[in-house]
Amino acid sequence: MDTVLPLPDAAPYLPDAKLFAEIAMRARRRYRIDDGTFDPSLYGEKVRELIDEHLESLGVDQVLPPVSITSAGFQQKVAAMASPRARASEMEHAIGHHIDVHLAEDPVRYRRLSERLEQILKEHAGNWQQQVLALDDLLDEMKAQEAERDGRDSSLNRVEEALYGVVLENTATDGVVTEQQGQKVADFVRRVHKMAVHDTTRVDFWRRPVDWTDFVNAITVALIEDGICAPDQAAALADALFEVIKANRSRIRRPDAAARR
DSSP, rough: TTTSSSSSGGGGGHHHHHHHHHHEEEEEEEETTSSSSSOOGGGGHHHHHHHHHHHHHTTTHOHHHHHHHTTHHHHHHHTTSSSHHHHHHHHHHHHHHHHHHTTSSSSHOOOOOHHHHHHHHHHHTTHHHHHHHHHHHHHHHHHHHHHHHHHHHOSSSSSHHHHHHHHHHHHHTTOOOOHHHHHHHHHHHHHHHHHHHHHTTTTGGGGOOHHHHHHHHHHHHHHHTTTTTTTHHHHHHHHHHHHHHHHHHGOOOOHHHHHHH
């Protein structure tokens, strides 16, 4: 038996260890902490084997995989949960995780979604059923926005739209944008996107911080040349635009490279 079980002195603690491992896995799956596994270094090899068997017998991996809000099965998974509180918690953390993951790609859009999420949680604190309804509406809105962005014929591509939002957030007075100003900013972000296609797709660009600095400086000059912002604001805005480009670098390709795909 000694080759299978831990030392007898450890036996009384084994149920607690199994319970802790189960709680840890469930919590990490719910709150999207790392990949949902518990730290095996906390246990000896024999105890770890018993805990693994326990978790497998519960089917935790099958019952609690962290499902993305973009997955077709997300809402079905939420609906299958036992209580409104559990459904609200799963939706809150799934939406929050999605926002965190994509925030750098489009800071303005995802900050607004984050504010909406916080508003819902504040307005319906403790009222889990209302939270579920409000979060479900927010989720539907997010999916509709994604579908609209993917399907509409816009003069700006996805990266340019993100850049456009950052520029307006930093330059619009009281949130008011005239048609002339909007067109000016649209022309500018197209220019920046073309610069990104030309510069950031060079071999080893993303491995050379000195090239990043040169590119940010080029954006700074463009901001001043196009009269987008005051000269003393240009460096900070250029940094913000660069971060958007960096987060979207997988979407920025040379036309000839895209044609080969």
